[in-house]
Amino acid sequence: MPCSLGVIGLGRMAQALLLPMIEKGELLPEEVLAVVGHQASIKKAKEQFPKGLSIVSADDLKGSEAWLAPTILLAVKPQQLDAVRESLPSIASQSDEKSRLLISLLAGVRLKHLQKSFPGYACIRAVPNTPALVGAGLTGLAWGQGIPIDQKISVKKIFDSVGEVLELPEEQLDAFLALTSSGPAYVALIAEALADGAVAAGLPRLLAYHLAHRTLSGTAQLLQDMELHPGQLKDMVASPGGTTIAALRHLEKAGVRSAVIEAVVVAAERSQAMAAGER
Ligand SMILES: NC(=O)c1ccc[n+]([C@@H]2O[C@H](COP(=O)([O-])OP(=O)(O)OC[C@H]3O[C@@H](n4cnc5c(N)ncnc54)[C@H](OP(=O)(O)O)[C@@H]3O)[C@@H](O)[C@H]2O)c1
Known part of the structure; x- marks a missing residue:
C-alpha cells in the first residue's frame, strides 16, 4: 500500500x-x-x-x-x-x-x-x-x-x-500556543499545588491528586456548560466571611492572577523570539 x-x-x-x-x-x-x-x-x-x-x-x-x-x-x-x-x-x-x-x-x-x-x-x-x-x-x-x-x-x-x-490568522498563533499548548503545563502545576495543599491540610496523597483533578475538570465543565463568566463562578462559591473568600484574598495577595497573566505573555513572547531567530 x-x-x-x-x-x-x-x-x-x-x-x-x-x-x-x-x-x-x-x-x-x-x-x-x-x-x-x-x-x-x-x-x-x-x-x-x-x-x-x-x-x-x-x-x-x-x-x-x-x-x-x-x-x-x-x-x-x-x-x-x-x-x-x-x-x-x-x-x-x-x-x-x-x-x-x-x-x-x-x-x-x-x-x-x-x-x-x-x-x-x-x-x-x-x-x-x-x-x-x-x-x-x-x-x-x-x-x-x-x-x-x-x-x-x-x-x-x-x-x-x-x-x-x-x-x-497566523499572527494569532503565538498567543494561541501560549495559552493552549503550554497551558496543560500551567494547569498541571496548579493541580500539583492544590494536592500539596490538601496533603498539608491532612488528606492522603492519592486522594488529594484525585480530588484536585476532579475539581479542575469539573470546574472547566461547569464554566463551559453553563456559559458562566469566570468571575460569576468565583462569586457563586465565595460566601461572605467564608473559607473561599479568605483563600482568594491570600491568592490575590500572592499575585497569582498577575503571575498567570505574565506566564502566558512570556510564552507568547518566547514563541515570537523563536520566529525572529529565523533567517
Ligand atoms: N509537546 C507539545 O505539547 C507540543 C504542542 C504543540 C506543538 N508542539 C510541537 O511539536 C513538535 C514535536 O514536539 P514533541 O514534543 O513531539 O517532540 P519530541 O517528543 O522530542 O519528538 C521529536 C521527534 O523528532 C524526531 N527527530 C529528531 N531529529 C530528527 C530528524 N533529523 N529526522 C526525523 N526525525 C527526527 C525524534 O526522534 P528521536 O527521539 O529518535 O531523536 C522524535 O521522534 C515540536 O516542534 C513542538 O514545537 C509540541
Whole structure:
C-alpha cells in the first residue's frame, strides 16, 4: 500500500495525533511511513502502534519516501529543523507544483520560513496540545497560500479526530500556543499545588491528586456548560466571611492572577523570539 502520510518526527505530539486516528480506523497503520532521529527510538515507537506502521531512522534511505506522500506531518523539535532540511530529497526543493501538503507542528516557525525551506510543498501550521491524547485537544490552524478547500477539509479531519479545530490568522498563533499548548503545563502545576495543599491540610496523597483533578475538570465543565463568566463562578462559591473568600484574598495577595497573566505573555513572547531567530 503506498504511504499516504509521511511523518517526520514521531515523538509525543505526532503520536498523540496518530494514535486516535488509527484507533478510530480513520487511518490505516500501513498508510503511514514515519521517520525518527535515531535507530534506538524505533522499537519504543513501534510498541505504541498496531502492526503495519513503518518507522525508519533519519539515516535510512527509505526515509526519503516519506517526503513523497501527499501529506507530510512535520513534528520534529524546532531546533531539529536544520538537520531535517539537510536530509531533504530533491523533490522537496522543487517549487513547480506544490500538490503535496506539509503540516508543520513546529512552535515559532513561521509559514514564510516553512515555504522558503520546503518550496515543493503547500505549507500549513498546526498548533495542537497534549489533551489530544484523550480526544480533548485544541488545534489552531493557519493556512499557507493557495490551499484548495478539499485539502483544507482533509487537514481539518486529521485534527478533528483529537478535539476542536480553530482556523486562525497566523499572527494569532503565538498567543494561541501560549495559552493552549503550554497551558496543560500551567494547569498541571496548579493541580500539583492544590494536592500539596490538601496533603498539608491532612488528606492522603492519592486522594488529594484525585480530588484536585476532579475539581479542575469539573470546574472547566461547569464554566463551559453553563456559559458562566469566570468571575460569576468565583462569586457563586465565595460566601461572605467564608473559607473561599479568605483563600482568594491570600491568592490575590500572592499575585497569582498577575503571575498567570505574565506566564502566558512570556510564552507568547518566547514563541515570537523563536520566529525572529529565523533567517
Ligand atoms: N509537546 C507539545 O505539547 C507540543 C504542542 C504543540 C506543538 N508542539 C510541537 O511539536 C513538535 C514535536 O514536539 P514533541 O514534543 O513531539 O517532540 P519530541 O517528543 O522530542 O519528538 C521529536 C521527534 O523528532 C524526531 N527527530 C529528531 N531529529 C530528527 C530528524 N533529523 N529526522 C526525523 N526525525 C527526527 C525524534 O526522534 P528521536 O527521539 O529518535 O531523536 C522524535 O521522534 C515540536 O516542534 C513542538 O514545537 C509540541
